[in-house]
Amino acid sequence: MTRQTALSVAQEQLKLAVEKLELDPGIHKILKKPKRSLIVSVTIKMDDGTIGVFDGVRVQHWDVKGPFKGGIRYHPDLTIDDVTALAMWMTWKCAIADLPYGGAKGGICCNPKEMSQGELERLTRRYVSLIFEYLGPHRDIPAPDVYTNEQTMAWIMDTYSQLKGYSVPESVTGKPVEIGGSEGRVCATSLGLAFCAREAAKFLKLNMKNATVAVQGYGNVGYNAASIMHSLGCKVVAVSDSSGGIYCSDGIIPSAVYAHKKKTGSVVNHKNCANITNEELLQTKCDILIPAALQNQITKDNADKVKAKIVAEGANGPTTPEADKALHEKGTCLIPDILANSGGVTVSYFEWVQNLTREHWTLKEVNEKLENKITKSFYDVQKLSRKEESDMRTAALMLGVGRVAHAITTLGLWP
Numbered sequence: 125m126t127r128q129t130a131l132s133v134a135q136e137q138l139k140l141a142v143e144k145l146e147l148d149p150g151i152h153k154i155l156k157k158p159k160r161s162l163i164v165s166v167t168i169k170m171d172d173g174t175i176g177v178f179d180g181v182r183v184q185h186w187d188v189k190g191p192f193k194g195g196i197r198y199h200p201d202l203t204i205d206d207v208t209a210l211a212m213w214m215t216w217k218c219a220i221a222d223l224p225y226g227g228a229k230g231g232i233c234c235n236p237k238e239m240s241q242g243e244l245e246r247l248t249r250r251y252v253s254l255i256f257e258y259l260g261p262h263r264d265i266p267a268p269d270v271y272t273n274e275q276t277m278a279w280i281m282d283t284y285s286q287l288k289g290y291s292v293p294e295s296v297t298g299k300p301v302e303i304g305g306s307e308g309r310v311c312a313t314s315l316g317l318a319f320c321a322r323e324a325a326k327f328l329k330l331n332m333k334n335a336t337v338a339v340q341g342y343g344n345v346g347y348n349a350a351s352i353m354h355s356l357g358c359k360v361v362a363v364s365d366s367s368g369g370i371y372c373s374d375g376i377i378p379s380a381v382y383a384h385k386k387k388t389g390s391v392v393n394h395k396n397c398a399n400i401t402n403e404e405l406l407q408t409k410c411d412i413l414i415p416a417a418l419q420n421q422i423t424k425d426n427a428d429k430v431k432a433k434i435v436a437e438g439a440n441g442p443t444t445p446e447a448d449k450a451l452h453e454k455g456t457c458l459i460p461d462i463l464a465n466s467g468g469v470t471v472s473y474f475e476w477v478q479n480l481t482r483e484h485w486t487l488k489e490v491n492e493k494l495e496n497k498i499t500k501s502f503y504d505v506q507k508l509s510r511k512e513e514s515d516m517r518t519a520a521l522m523l524g525v526g527r528v529a530h531a532i533t534t535l536g537l538w539p
């Protein structure tokens with residue numbers, strides 16, 4: 125099977141937007157590369173007394189509209205190229221959501237499943253100390269991503285604060301609520317995704333009640349997406365994680381599958397369900413498919429087998445450009461990652477604003493603001509896609525890249 129790298133996908137997407145917008149080739153040259161990439165060696169003492177050395181990175185793509193913003197990912201297969209692509213996507217994502225941020229992404233190449241809490245804490249703190257000078261509430265604000273969570277963000281906040289000498293909750297988002305986190309941040313990506321799917325369903329005259337849903341990935345985004353869709357009356361017929369998936373035509377109860385995963389380590393072998401592969405999950409007969417795992421899942425090799433009417437991308441970069449084309453040609457409505465999963469960074473922005481103003485908003489306030497903001501972005505993209513007669517990916521890229529290019533042109537180059 126051919127696998128494109130995330131960076132080549134991101135570069136191809138940028139080229140498409142640049143061509144469509146007829147941008148200056150100089151602007152294209154600027155946007156192709158990150159402004160700054162920090163490569164660090166994260167050295168820690170392991171529990172058994174040996175020394176562990178891990179590759180860490182923070183890629184800061186562009187920050188013309190405000191401080192860098194983006195998650196921190198812990199994954200054994202992480203490469204600097206992947207992180208560069210993910211940072212680039214954050215730049216477009218923040219621009220589409222109209223947030224005063226630039227895009228960044230960071231990560232450490234490690235297997236968190238094989239590490240103790242103590243090791244993960246030392247790893248996180250050491251990593252923060254190595255990139256400390258380039259972080260800060262007005263420089264670069266990290267957040268959770270694959271295999272990092274609220275606890276990781278608490279360690280980041282504490283390390284940053286200790287090095288500063290005073291408490292700086294606005295230095296990181298996705299923290300636990302007790303230390304300045306926002307209500308609704310944990311579910312924000314999935315809730316935003318559900319709002320987008322709901323709007324897309326209106327266009328297709330698809331009733332969300334009893335619509336069938338398949339979700340790839342059962343981490344924070346996948347699990348909460350399954351739960352929210354279930355609470356909206358959809359029937360979640362298939363879910364998966366890195367070990368495989370399950371299918372049940374009557375629909376699963378997301379919280380029961382979550383409890384099963386907590387107990388056994390995976391969603392597979394759940395009662396009354398058939399075990400399926402991740403590949404089969406993508407090909408499940410359903411109305412809404414939510415890829416919420418990793419990049420490069422829907423490719424030219426399997427796009428024609430996707431049966432869903434709506435694909436809502438919870439993950440970053442799950443679909444390659446060739447697959448985009450194939451899906452568009454057969455009439456699948458694809459809500460692209462930089463729109464569909466922007467609820468996470470949107471509520472991160474709300475958290476940062478609350479921290480800067482020393483306020484705390486209610487869950488109702490947060491969710492209403494999220495709904496208004498993401499619904500507006502959805503229709504901004506939808507309108508442009510109608511005007512351009514393009515798919516929503518192209519329109520979203522045009523909107524995001526166009527706004528950033530405009531900001532660069534307005535600011536000019538120094539000196």
Ligand code: GLU
Pocket residue numbers: 193194195196265266267268269270297440465466468469470472
């Ligand atoms: N990691 C998330 C994303 O890919 C959230 C980023 C943030 O909240 O800054 O959008």
